[in-house]
Amino acid sequence: MFFRSKSQPEATASAQGGPAAGLARVAMTVNGRAVSADVEPRTLLVHYLREHLRLTGTHVGCDTSQCGACVVHLDGKAVKSCTTLAASCEGAKVTTIEGLAQGGQLHPMQEAFREHHGLQCGYCTPGMIMAAVDIANRKGPNLDEATIRHELEGNLCRCTGYHNIVAAVKAGAAAMGSMRQAAE
Numbered sequence: 001m002f003f004r005s006k007s008q009p010e011a012t013a014s015a016q017g018g019p020a021a022g023l024a025r026v027a028m029t030v031n032g033r034a035v036s037a038d039v040e041p042r043t044l045l046v047h048y049l050r051e052h053l054r055l056t057g058t059h060v061g062c063d064t065s066q067c068g069a070c071v072v073h074l075d076g077k078a079v080k081s082c083t084t085l086a087a088s089c090e091g092a093k094v095t096t097i098e099g100l101a102q103g104g105q106l107h108p109m110q111e112a113f114r115e116h117h118g119l120q121c122g123y124c125t126p127g128m129i130m131a132a133v134d135i136a137n138r139k140g141p142n143l144d145e146a147t148i149r150h151e152l153e154g155n156l157c158r159c160t161g162y163h164n165i166v167a168a169v170k171a172g173a174a175a176m177g178s179m180r181q182a183a184e
């Protein structure tokens with residue numbers, strides 16, 4: 001796979017300007033930045049993000065769609081990027097953990113994880129936070145513990161015992177709701 005930013009010449013383009021043999025050209029927006037690349041059809045989104053865009057906040061924990069360390073947002077919805085083909089993201093808007101903070105301010109969910117000590121080693125944390133933002137977007141600001149635990153079933157943490165993560169998600173969802181209200 002070859003990555004280029006939109007402003008760079010395409011070194012791998014064929015003489016006709018298309019992708020090299022066996023590759024597919026894919027263009028998407030990642031954290032607000034337009035990017036395009038020629039990728040192998042089997043290239044996974046997580047590898048595209050980590051190895052070619054150097055967005056290493058998205059982690060790989062299992063590669064089998066079980067742990068949730070690789071969760072990013074695709075057109076505003078949480079997906080496991082270890083089971084999403086990069087080539088299938090043509091025209092999509094992707095947000096990774098690096099794209100959550102705005103203007104030097106942590107996203108309210110990030111702030112809640114910091115405040116409530118919702119992490120220890122931090123390996124699961126990017127995927128956990130991306131999943132948590134998606135939960136709050138879908139379920140609203142008033143989340144109970146049972147809902148949070150149910151919704152986080154696809155995200156595994158080996159360290160924390162989940163108690164602080166649940167508290168963080170509850171507080172983060174409430175903060176997101178308050179922020180929305182203040183903006184209306």
Ligand code: FES
Nearest residue numbers: 061062067068082
């Ligand atoms: Fe994607 Fe574990 S690396 S779910």
Ligand code: FES
Nearest residue numbers: 120121157158159
């Ligand atoms: Fe270590 Fe969750 S904080 S895996």
